Amino acid sequence: MSIPIARPWFYRTAAVVAFIFAQILVLAMPVKLQEPGDWGFQYATRNFAEGRLTLTHEQYIQQSQEAGGESRWLSSYGLVGDDSWAFTWAPGYAFYLAPFERIGVPQLGASLLSLGVVVVLYLLLARLKDEETALFGVTLLVFTPLYLAMWQRVYMDSFAALAFCGMGGGLYLYYWLSRDRLGVRSSAAVLLAAGFLLMASVGVRYTNIAIFVVFGVHFLVMTVRLHRHRVRFLPIGLFFGLGIALSGIGLLAYQGRVFGSFFNSGSEFAQFGIRFAWDYQLGEGYGIVRRNIISLWVPLLAALPIILAAAPAFVVAAYEKGFFFRRTDNCPELPVHIYRVILGWAVAVFGIYVMYDWTSFQNGARFLFPLLTRFYLPALLPMVVIVALMLRRLSAKLWGSVLAVLVVLGVIFFIQVARIQVYFADGATPPSLSLPAMPANISAVLSEECGL
């Protein structure tokens, strides 16, 4: 059911107001470096901005001591050579942020990413259904607690991991929904941008490769399908590949330059091993998944309350699309192949991180939710799309009540987690998070342990 005002400018203005309100909220909370990762990221960005891809041992020690204090050394750097330390996280976001860091406004970088996601989501939902749905979706997106929390945490790559794949994936889906309406040049440009951004999202966070694979499989299937129907698609489709190649070459060049091989990623040199359930024996792996499900479902509900609506929405859509039993499709605006992509997108993110070992060893109840749930942020966009489409079928009062509650929750939960410097109500660091403190005589220790 629609609200009575049906002018496009009203919805667009309202979406802009929602974005501006969220932006003000984010800027109102001072940037705090909450985890060792934030410190490492800040220094990596500065180093990249000054053209330093690697650090000498001396520079590494100096910067670690500059960061200072317990849990604040550059833990995201790893030893890659005799006298060479490199940033071991995916470098894409640090590269993106470097110019903004150089001019002293890193927040602008995150805000531009947020704006990009909002615009793409608005276009996508407007194309899928209408502008009212688009406004609904944008409001859901920008007031999700985890979205706000990670938007505000400029020196952490989770937000960019969402933004790049959100923009790339959104543009890709937009292309398939508008293929008949777009001209050749527009199609090529949209696919080029989509490919570039999707691959860039892998350069921002390596695990986004799972999302990339979902889009890749869809692209191949659609290409084959169009070929069978004798539709000339390949010349346009090549632009998607070109976009991928452009950002892919950048990532490979960085890896070749810093890690010695195009196919060596930073994870192999990380100070703390990044492992997933598949790296363990079957029983242990199962334990990781079980612990993650038990300890993370409530932090996830607090971080992404939209899950409450998204899970049933995915099930209802699957039912209507005939995944269980064939029945009347009440959601014709969502083509089955698009539904498969957004479902695959969400499943890819949840599927990988439910197997992440580090989160399974933490006591979820004693952390603020962003610490353990930020990895799931890239799944937000598909959830917003499905929820916006399914809830809009309900009466205005029902979906209005859901939206109002989610906005209020988003604002409250965001302020609660953003205002606290440490992750614990009593100010203590629980044993589970006690990373080894950086020794005062780090130089001697490193010399001894690393043979430097």
Next chain:
Amino acid sequence: MKIDVGLAFLRRYWLWCVVAFFAVLHIFIFTRVFQSIDNADVELYFNYASNIMSGQIPYRDFTMEYPPGALLVFLLPRLFASTLEVYGPAFALTMLAFDLACLFMIISLARRLKLAVVPTLIIYSLVVISVGSIGVQRFDFAPAALSLAAVFAFGRGNYKSSWALVAVGTLIKLYPIALAPLFLIYQWRHQPWRSIVAPVLVCGAVLVCAMLPFFVLSPSGFTNAFSLQSGRNLQIESFYASLLFMSHALGGSTVAVFFGPVSWDMTSRYAAGIASISLVAMFFAAATVYYTYFLPYRWKQAISVGPPEPPALGRLVNFSLLLVIVLLMTSKVVSTQFIVWLLPFVPLVSGRARHAVWPIFIVAGLLTWYIYPLHYGDLYDLYVLPMQALFLRNIILIIIAFWLWEAREPELGSEEMMERLLPNCA
């Protein structure tokens, strides 16, 4: 041939097969999944029952915080269990009996309301599982089953039984009496006023007969049980407390948690004030629900002494759930086990809100289980996430109440109402 015979048997007795399956499932859940041993409350019930078995009089010889009907629930398992180790499982079996009674009534009501039986039972099983072992660690299944029994009897036109069951439920926990005005409104607008007198008298008689002896034997002890409840502080799971927790986490008013007379309570600048006005809030909230229920009946309906038609019965079930949620959300005490009061009504929700209510109530149940027993200590140690989980649980219950209120429909079975409405529409 054998397959055909089997299919024919299933077709003929499918309902009994379904009943048997779910009964076995619930027996398994209550005896194997839920844990009733090593629980302080079960021990308390055992002690109350043992005191009575040794000849002591409740309220006079020992203090008790519950209405007298609760004693029957405590005594029943004590008749078969002389030690605490045996009493725990026996108490769980008693709660299982109330649960199975709910199961049978839900089947009957679902058929009467023309709801699909199997999904209804699946949802009932899921909501029971979602709240965890609290179902066998407290006696709240008893008043919940009696509340449903009152609605069930009302739906069959057994008005005297219905009011008597409300009275019995009230003797165990006070809240079922809140259903009485719903019954009263329906009967007042559908039946000659004389027919209301007898059921109300039955209700009053049951209450007086059960309470009077205890009051006569120990007036002060008996009234203390009720004054203890009304004098309680702001309990930490209440909606008001969750708002104060949120304010605390936002850097607003500071709160502290302490163990009060019978529960973990909250103290803050506003807690005492809120606790003192909560009764008024409950009264106004309940009055609003009664008035909303009354609205479609403001024109006198056709006089009928028969049972309510399915739309009217569905409306009564929805409003019963709405009323209990509203009472919980405006009360200063919302102990974990109070969520059990809602369980029998949730699967029977009918109308537009039916499918929307189910999944989010299950999440509310799981959040309740997360808060107690899993992270109660973290909550009173003021960790942020359990506070957010509590707030989320309470917000979900409010959303359910809003949806039930928003999806309320006029009673479609009434031809006279349609006749009255149609000229207006024209």
